[in-house]
Amino acid sequence: MAIKKILVEPNKLLRQVSQPVAEVDKQIQKIMDDMLETMYSANGIGLAAIQIGVPKNLIVIDLLTKEKKKNPMFFVNPKIIKKSSKMSKYEEGCLSIPNLFAEVQRPSECEIEYLDYEGNKTSLKATGLLATCIQHEMDHLKGILFIDYLSKLKRDIILKKLSKQNLEQKRLVI
Numbered sequence: 001m002a003i004k005k006i007l008v009e010p011n012k013l014l015r016q017v018s019q020p021v022a023e024v025d026k027q028i029q030k031i032m033d034d035m036l037e038t039m040y041s042a043n044g045i046g047l048a049a050i051q052i053g054v055p056k057n058l059i060v061i062d063l064l065t066k067e068k069k070k071n072p073m074f075f076v077n078p079k080i081i082k083k084s085s086k087m088s089k090y091e092e093g094c095l096s097i098p099n100l101f102a103e104v105q106r107p108s109e110c111e112i113e114y115l116d117y118e119g120n121k122t123s124l125k126a127t128g129l130l131a132t133c134i135q136h137e138m139d140h141l142k143g144i145l146f147i148d149y150l151s152k153l154k155r156d157i158i159l160k161k162l163s164k165q166n167l168e169q170k171r172l173v174i
C-alpha cells in the first residue's frame with residue numbers, strides 16, 4: 001500500500017468525468033488499497049479515485065465511528081438507483097478543498113448498486129452521513145465538487161481562501 005498525493009482545487013483532473021471499471025482485478029484492488037491508506041492518513045471519511053489522479057469509478061468510505069474501529073467500504077462502478085425526496089443539510093468538507101466547510105443540502109437517503117472489493121454485485125440503502133458521503137463521492141466521479149452547489153458569493157470566498165492557502169504553502173523568494 002502507498003499514500004498518494006491528494007489533488008487540490010483548482011486542478012483540471014478534478015473536473016474530469018471518471019470511467020467505469022471493466023473488471024475488479026488485482027490492479028483495481030491495489031488502487032483501492034492505496035485510496036484507503038491515503039484517506040486514513042488525511043483523516044477523511046471518503047475518497048474518490050480521481051482525487052489521487054485516477055479517472056476510474058472507484059470510491060472508498062470509512063465513517064470511523066465507534067471508537068475509531070475501522071470499517072472500510074469499497075464501491076466499484078456505483079449507481080444511484082433511488083433517492084429520497086426528503087432532503088437534509090450537512091456541513092461538508094472535501095480533502096480536495098482542505099480546511100473549508102459549508103452546508104450542502106442533498107437527498108437524506110439513497111439506494112445504490114455497485115461491485116464490492118471482490119467484484120460481487122451488491123446494493124445498499126444509505127441514510128444519514130453515509131448517504132451524504134456516498135453522494136459527495138459520486139459527484140467526484142462526475143467532476144462535481146460540493147462548492148458547485150453554493151451561491152457564487154460563498155464559492156468565490158472559498159476559492160479565494162484556497163488560493164491564499166496554496167500560496168502560503170509555496171516557497172516564495174523575493
Ligand code: GNR
Binds near residue numbers: 048
Ligand atoms: O472527509 C470528508 N468529510 C466529509 C464530510 C461531510 C461530507 C462529505 C465528506 S467527504 C470528505 C472526504 C472527501 O473529500 N471525499 O471526497
Ligand code: NI
Binds near residue numbers: 094095136140
Ligand atoms: Ni471530496
